[in-house]
Amino acid sequence: MKQLILLASVFTILPVLSVFAQDNPLLELKWAQNYTPTYDEVIGMYQLLDKNYSNAILLEKGKTDTGKPLHLFVINDKEEFGPGNIKAAGKSVLLINNGIHPGEPAGIDASLWFADDILRNRDGMADILKNTVILIIPVYSVGGHLNRSAYNRSGQTTPYETGFRGNAKNLDLNRDFTKCDSENAKSFSKIFNEWDPDIFLDTHTTNGSDHQYSITLIPPEPDLFPPVMESFIRSTFIPEIYERMKEGEYDLIPYVSFMFRDPKLGINMTQEGPRYSSGYASMFHSYGMMTESHIYKPYPDRVKSCYQFIQELAEFTSENSEAIKNSRKSGISQSMQAEEYPIAFSLDTSKYQMIEFKGYEAARTQESPLTGLERFGYDRSKPYAETIKYFDTWEPNEFVKVPEYYIVPQAYTNVVERLDLNGVEYTTLQKDSVFKVTVDYIDEFSNPQRPYNGHFFHDKVVTHNESQEIQYYKGDLLIPVRQEKIKYIIEMLEPKASDSFFRWNFFDNILDQREYFSSYGFEENAVKYLDEHPAFKKEFQEKRKNDPEFAGNHRAQLAYIYNNTEWFENTWKRYPMGKIFK
Numbered sequence: 040m041k042q043l044i045l046l047a048s049v050f051t052i053l054p055v056l057s058v059f060a061q062d063n064p065l066l067e068l069k070w071a072q073n074y075t076p077t078y079d080e081v082i083g084m085y086q087l088l089d090k091n092y093s094n095a096i097l098l099e100k101g102k103t104d105t106g107k108p109l110h111l112f113v114i115n116d117k118e119e120f121g122p123g124n125i126k127a128a129g130k131s132v133l134l135i136n137n138g139i140h141p142g143e144p145a146g147i148d149a150s151l152w153f154a155d156d157i158l159r160n161r162d163g164m165a166d167i168l169k170n171t172v173i174l175i176i177p178v179y180s181v182g183g184h185l186n187r188s189a190y191n192r193s194g195q196t197t198p199y200e201t202g203f204r205g206n207a208k209n210l211d212l213n214r215d216f217t218k219c220d221s222e223n224a225k226s227f228s229k230i231f232n233e234w235d236p237d238i239f240l241d242t243h244t245t246n247g248s249d250h251q252y253s254i255t256l257i258p259p260e261p262d263l264f265p266p267v268m269e270s271f272i273r274s275t276f277i278p279e280i281y282e283r284m285k286e287g288e289y290d291l292i293p294y295v296s297f298m299f300r301d302p303k304l305g306i307n308m309t310q311e312g313p314r315y316s317s318g319y320a321s322m323f324h325s326y327g328m329m330t331e332s333h334i335y336k337p338y339p340d341r342v343k344s345c346y347q348f349i350q351e352l353a354e355f356t357s358e359n360s361e362a363i364k365n366s367r368k369s370g371i372s373q374s375m376q377a378e379e380y381p382i383a384f385s386l387d388t389s390k391y392q393m394i395e396f397k398g399y400e401a402a403r404t405q406e407s408p409l410t411g412l413e414r415f416g417y418d419r420s421k422p423y424a425e426t427i428k429y430f431d432t433w434e435p436n437e438f439v440k441v442p443e444y445y446i447v448p449q450a451y452t453n454v455v456e457r458l459d460l461n462g463v464e465y466t467t468l469q470k471d472s473v474f475k476v477t478v479d480y481i482d483e484f485s486n487p488q489r490p491y492n493g494h495f496f497h498d499k500v501v502t503h504n505e506s507q508e509i510q511y512y513k514g515d516l517l518i519p520v521r522q523e524k525i526k527y528i529i530e531m532l533e534p535k536a537s538d539s540f541f542r543w544n545f546f547d548n549i550l551d552q553r554e555y556f557s558s559y560g561f562e563e564n565a566v567k568y569l570d571e572h573p574a575f576k577k578e579f580q581e582k583r584k585n586d587p588e589f590a591g592n593h594r595a596q597l598a599y600i601y602n603n604t605e606w607f608e609n610t611w612k613r614y615p616m617g618k619i620f621k
């Protein structure tokens with residue numbers, strides 16, 4: 040309940056916004072002095088906004104790895120903060136996530152400033168709230184933000200102090216959205232499932248090339264979406280958001296992803312898979328994107344351009360509210376009818392569009408002020424504006440057939456927990472049952488030399504499948520695939536999908552053999568087996584006759600019997616999710 044409810048009732052004749060709207064900002068932000076607020080200051084400022092405005096609230100939504108809560112700030116146009124009622128009223132939902140990498144705090148400052156302005160209805164901004172609710176995660180990596188120092192970002196001169204990239208568990212949270220090793224990601228999944236945002240923004244800062252822009256965009260990658268949403272992104276969202284930004288102080292370009300050493304030769308649209316925030320959103324048919332503020336621009340420009348982007352995005356969301364919601368609805372229905380699903384893509388280098396790019400000449404022979412030696416750099420005294428190629432199409436090159444059901448053994452509690460967090464619907468088996476299912480066998484997989492974010496991620500996965508009768512037990516999960524969360528279900532449960540549970544080591548237990556044979560101990564059983572299976576015995580004898588090397592190797596002969604009979608364990612490398620097709 041809001042603390043100001045009593046006060047509000049005194050002024051009931053006036054609409055809520057004008058009762059509390061302020062002429063001046065409430066918050067004292069110091070980004071102009073290259074200062075970004077500490078964790079306590081950020082939360083304190085949202086508490087102040089919460090206290091002053093009855094149409095906004097600061098909620099605690101689960102924990103983070105520090106034990107401190109994950110906060111969510113909700114801005115509506117009235118004192119109503121339940122997602123059910125708000126969505127039932129037909130509003131679209133915009134979620135903004137900040138401080139996933141606390142060394143990149145432009146969005147933390149910009150969101151505070153934006154929240155302050157929209158609540159005090161600066162220049163009529165509160166109109167946005169008539170059909171759109173705005174959700175802000177003030178700081179996502181709480182542990183990273185608390186780990187504050189002047190030495191956390193070597194390539195960044197301002198703000199003078201920031202947080203650290205790793206969270207309290209030293210995880211990069213922008214790789215954690217599917218494996219969910221952090222409490223932060225678990226809490227985030229709940230928020231995402233509860234609110235089902237139509238538009239999602241995750242704010243970052245990047246280095247890499249130098250150019251004239253303060254802000255760049257990783258847009259929702261169109262090829263990750265069903266056709267109706269792909270078309271909305273390409274024909275409406277992308278052109279409009281660039282056009283709107285052009286009208287303001289700060290121009291926007293796509294994130295500069297290099298295909299060549301010099302961006303003049305062309306850049307490409309990146310495709311962020313489900314482990315990343317924007318890719319995670321795409322699994323739920325949510326238009327997810329990341330801004331990348333440019334590290335080499337003064338901090339105030341990073342904050343101001345991020346603010347401008349948030350404002351344009353909020354206005355775009357509000358003005359296109361119906362179109363956005365309808366495209367998602369149609370997109371979900373297209374996904375639910377799909378016969379096959381793409382799991383791997385490659386950049387199509389034959390497809391590109393020409394975009395304006397304002398860069399600085401690359402200088403391969405720049406003298407270093409520190410060492411006096413030559414180094415690579417950019418010559419800021421030589422700005423240019425050119426038209427360059429932007430390669431913006433990813434072609435799917437591998438598909439899986441969409442099953443009607445997956446059966447998930449309850450033994451995999453870590454998988455079940457994540458399915459629950461993400462709102463997957465299923466029933467459980469009422470009794471022990473044998474099902475005829477299709478199962479994948481892992482034929483090959485790779486392991487990296489070093490762990491990556493706490494895992495030995497399987498980069499290469501080769502499978503084949505077989506049809507088998509398998510025993511399942513009362514309580515195992517039967518998941519109908521053709522439901523709203525279809526993309527999440529396939530991305531996580533198909534072992535070859537790019538960020539699947541298998542790739543993140545959730546099923547490594549199946550990769551080693553539990554039983555084997557001893558050259559001495561197996562012999563009695565092997566002889567008995569041959570006697571009871573004359574056809575196989577004949578085959579075995581033939582092999583001995585025709586293969587002298589085999590005939591001279593005791594171990595090889597026992598191995599032949601073991602590996603080609605029921606003795607061989609068929610659960611070895613068998614991926615335990617059964618699939619039922621139409």
Ligand SMILES: [Zn+2]
Binds near residue numbers: 140213242243
């Ligand atoms: Zn980042």
